[in-house]
Amino acid sequence: MSYFGTDGIRGKFGQLPITPDFILKLGYVTGRVLIENNDNPNRKPSVVIGKDTRLSGYVIEGALQAGFNAAGVDVHMLGPLPTPAIAHITRSFHADAGVVISASHNPYYDNGIKLFSGDGKKLTDEMQDAINDKLQAMMNPTNDDLLMPIIDPSQLGKHTRINDATGRYIEFCKGTFPYQYDLSHLTVVVDCANGAGYSVAPRVMRELGATVIPINNKPDGININADCGSTHPEGLQKAVLEYDADVGIALDGDGDRIVMVDETGKLVDGDGILYVLATQGQSRVKGVVGTLMSNMGLELALQNAGIEFTRAKVGDRYVMQELAANDWLLGGEPSGHILCLDKSRTGDAIIASLQVLAVMQSEGKALSELTEGFEILPQKLVNVRLNQMQDPYEQEELVQAFDKAQATLEGRGRLLIRQSGTEPMIRVMVESDDEIECDVMANDLADKIKAVLG
Numbered sequence: 001m002s003y004f005g006t007d008g009i010r011g012k013f014g015q016l017p018i019t020p021d022f023i024l025k026l027g028y029v030t031g032r033v034l035i036e037n038n039d040n041p042n043r044k045p046s047v048v049i050g051k052d053t054r055l056s057g058y059v060i061e062g063a064l065q066a067g068f069n070a071a072g073v074d075v076h077m078l079g080p081l082p083t084p085a086i087a088h089i090t091r092s093f094h095a096d097a098g099v100v101i102s103a104s105h106n107p108y109y110d111n112g113i114k115l116f117s118g119d120g121k122k123l124t125d126e127m128q129d130a131i132n133d134k135l136q137a138m139m140n141p142t143n144d145d146l147l148m149p150i151i152d153p154s155q156l157g158k159h160t161r162i163n164d165a166t167g168r169y170i171e172f173c174k175g176t177f178p179y180q181y182d183l184s185h186l187t188v189v190v191d192c193a194n195g196a197g198y199s200v201a202p203r204v205m206r207e208l209g210a211t212v213i214p215i216n217n218k219p220d221g222i223n224i225n226a227d228c229g230s231t232h233p234e235g236l237q238k239a240v241l242e243y244d245a246d247v248g249i250a251l252d253g254d255g256d257r258i259v260m261v262d263e264t265g266k267l268v269d270g271d272g273i274l275y276v277l278a279t280q281g282q283s284r285v286k287g288v289v290g291t292l293m294s295n296m297g298l299e300l301a302l303q304n305a306g307i308e309f310t311r312a313k314v315g316d317r318y319v320m321q322e323l324a325a326n327d328w329l330l331g332g333e334p335s336g337h338i339l340c341l342d343k344s345r346t347g348d349a350i351i352a353s354l355q356v357l358a359v360m361q362s363e364g365k366a367l368s369e370l371t372e373g374f375e376i377l378p379q380k381l382v383n384v385r386l387n388q389m390q391d392p393y394e395q396e397e398l399v400q401a402f403d404k405a406q407a408t409l410e411g412r413g414r415l416l417i418r419q420s421g422t423e424p425m426i427r428v429m430v431e432s433d434d435e436i437e438c439d440v441m442a443n444d445l446a447d448k449i450k451a452v453l454g
Helices: 020-036 057-071 083-092 125-139 165-174 200-207 234-242 270-280 296-304 316-326 349-363 396-409 435-453
Strands: 009-012 046-051 074-080 097-101 110-117 159-161 187-191 211-215 247-251 258-261 287-291 308-312 330-332 338-340 379-385 413-419 425-432
Touching: 020 046, 020 057, 020 110, 020 125, 046 057, 046 083, 057 074, 057 097, 057 110, 057 159, 074 083, 074 165, 083 097, 083 110, 083 165, 083 349, 110 125, 165 200, 165 349, 187 200, 187 234, 200 211, 200 247, 200 349, 211 234, 234 247, 234 258, 247 349, 258 270, 258 349, 270 287, 270 296, 270 330, 270 338, 270 349, 287 296, 287 316, 296 308, 308 316, 316 330, 316 338, 338 349, 379 435, 396 413, 396 425, 396 435, 413 435, 425 435
Parallel strands: 046 074, 046 097, 074 159, 187 211, 187 247, 287 308, 287 330
Antiparallel strands: 009 110, 097 110, 247 258, 330 338, 379 425, 413 425
16 A cells, blocks of 8 residues: 555554554655665765644644654755745755644645655655655554664664755745735735744745735634635735735645735635736746636637647646656646746645735736636536446446537536545536636536436
8 A cells, every 4th residue: 555645645543554654664765765766875864844833733744753863864944934935945954854843724634745866856666666655564564573774773763954045045934935026015914824934925025015914814823824824815805805904824833835916805816816927927828728727718818819729637646757758837726836947846835825925016906907817617517426436437428428518618617527536526517708608517516426426
């Protein structure tokens, strides 16, 4: 079995695999893999470890550190910082790996581990497989050998705390904003989701001159993502209107997702942000990578602007792969993972927001004006729960129904049928320029799936 999902290892704290003993083993085996791949015998491998604001992060942080040190790896502790900040500092420290302790937009009782390679990108499949193999051997021992052998105590790793990590990242973010501009004319509401960006996001905006109104910036260990942030932007929309602000910015718990709110209180999601950056950014982009969940309105708007568009599987890992394949720089997801590869190697909420603010400055327009050419098509999503998972495309009756629906939507909408990766559920999504048709078609197809598959 693989302990790694599409975005690292994640689960409820206190239940496998997110338990202190498992995390200790994870740190140890990851350290051993780094040592085996170390091509410089004159230095120990090193890792940086950062986290979001969940209470369980303290326990996981300590267990990881102990595991790495026991393996003979040095550890640099960063404390609470956004995921993209940890990726950046991994590179700037020339560390062999970076570790993020976070469950992103999940509730506080979940937590997880993401691993970066030394260049600040997602861990290679080969490295991940090597770690997983050692984990499996350690979790299922076949003999009485020591599971965590310490060959020589003089080779143990040590740990240090990096006190200026926040300042380093703030300067990096500011460096992606055009030097000839500032934000002194803007009032910005920043919803920090009580997460990893609670300190740095308001400071970046403030140091660039903006009048900043931070909300949900007082984490207590359990209020991360609680009715706030990018997954719950209603409070931000209300605050923008209440404070007569020019724009609102909402991060998620680990600071790699962003949604924005214009001065009228209208939500601008990841699709809208991609539209603004692609069509009105300072440099013309050749193409944009979205995902299967990107609204067809984005595809049509980019088509009208003469910009290529392609879809990747859901997940920023796959968006990154498609960008590399096409040699493009801009991509992302409706949920707010935005990749601006000319500015950062990972999805970064703060950096993405700064690029939108730079467009507002260069064009002299409000966010609502920048999105005038972009219309989201009506969308309906229906989840069909089954007694057991079955592939709907194995049933000819259903395939015919899907083909008929797709033919009806041709050129003005689309159909997406997806199997859930975590539960026996089929997701039916319909987009159409006709809202009533969208709703009726999605429910009719869902009823047919339920009738055929049970």
